[in-house]
Amino acid sequence: KAGVTQTPRYLIKTRGQQVTLSCSPISGHRSVSWYQQTPGQGLQFLFEYFSETQRNKGNFPGRFSGRQFSNSRSEMNVSTLELGDSALYLCASSQDQGLNSPLHFGNGTRLTVT
Amino acid sequence: AQTVTQSQPEMSVQEAETVTLSCTYDTSESDYYLFWYKQPPSRQMILVIRQEAYKQQNATENRFSVNFQKAAKSFSLKISDSQLGDAAMYFCAYYSGGGADGLTFGKGTHLIIQP
Numbered sequence: 001k002a003g004v005t006q007t008p009r010y011l012i013k014t015r016g017q018q019v020t021l022s023c024s025p026i027s028g029h030r031s032v033s034w035y036q037q038t039p040g041q042g043l044q045f046l047f048e049y050f051s052e053t054q055r056n057k058g059n060f061p062g063r064f065s066g067r068q069f070s071n072s073r074s075e076m077n078v079s080t081l082e083l084g085d086s087a088l089y090l091c092a093s094s095q096d097q098g099l100n101s102p103l104h105f106g107n108g109t110r111l112t113v114t
Numbered sequence: 115a116q117t118v119t120q121s122q123p124e125m126s127v128q129e130a131e132t133v134t135l136s137c138t139y140d141t142s143e144s145d146y147y148l149f150w151y152k153q154p155p156s157r158q159m160i161l162v163i164r165q166e167a168y169k170q171q172n173a174t175e176n177r178f179s180v181n182f183q184k185a186a187k188s189f190s191l192k193i194s195d196s197q198l199g200d201a202a203m204y205f206c207a208y209y210s211g212g213g214a215d216g217l218t219f220g221k222g223t224h225l226i227i228q229p
Contacts, residue, residue, distance in 0.1 A: 042221045100209050
């Protein structure tokens with residue numbers, strides 16, 4: 001079974017631009033969650049999606065948004081990029097709703113904002 | 115908001131020895147889940163072990179075991195017979211069922227295995 005796939009692996013953007021990151025979960029997994037990892041703040045929860053519905057959202061500004069499609073693939077969008085948005089963005093999938101199930105993580109997308 | 119504290123930014127252990135990584139958390143919930151995740155240099159996060167708070171028995175997965183002290187809000191990870199492949203960042207995480215906190219992670223412990 002293929003693992004969680006995140007694309008692209010690396011991205012360089014300029015302040016003020018917007019970016020879309022993609023996550024394909026393990027086949028059969030219906031839950032997708034997103035995390036931001038930075039040296040200063042560590043790992044922070046962004047969103048959780050299950051069956052195309054956002055179940056939970058972390059304490060991030062409205063510039064961070066996401067969605068999930070009927071095939072469980074998910075995208076995350078960040079608008080009006082700021083330097084502080086530079087981070088590794090991780091996506092994880094699981095079979096069931098809720099984050100108490102074992103999560104399977106992708107390799108992440110490294111976003112650099114200049 | 116829940117908080118998870120890992121007081122050891124870095125730990126070093128000789129190959130084949132045993133090491134214990136510390137984790138404490140703060141919560142007012144009685145039902146929750148605790149996890150240890152491992153992030154090797156390749157950066158793909160892997161679940162090491164999972165503990166349900168209502169279960170008093172400590173979880174064990176091969177060479178990995180936890181010491182779960184609910185009253186003390188402590189959840190340490192013991193790695194026995196350390197191997198070179200255990201070298202990684204280890205994150206303790208907490209989940210109580212949703213909300214803005216989602217899955218709350220500690221800052222991580224960098225584990226170095228000395229050959």
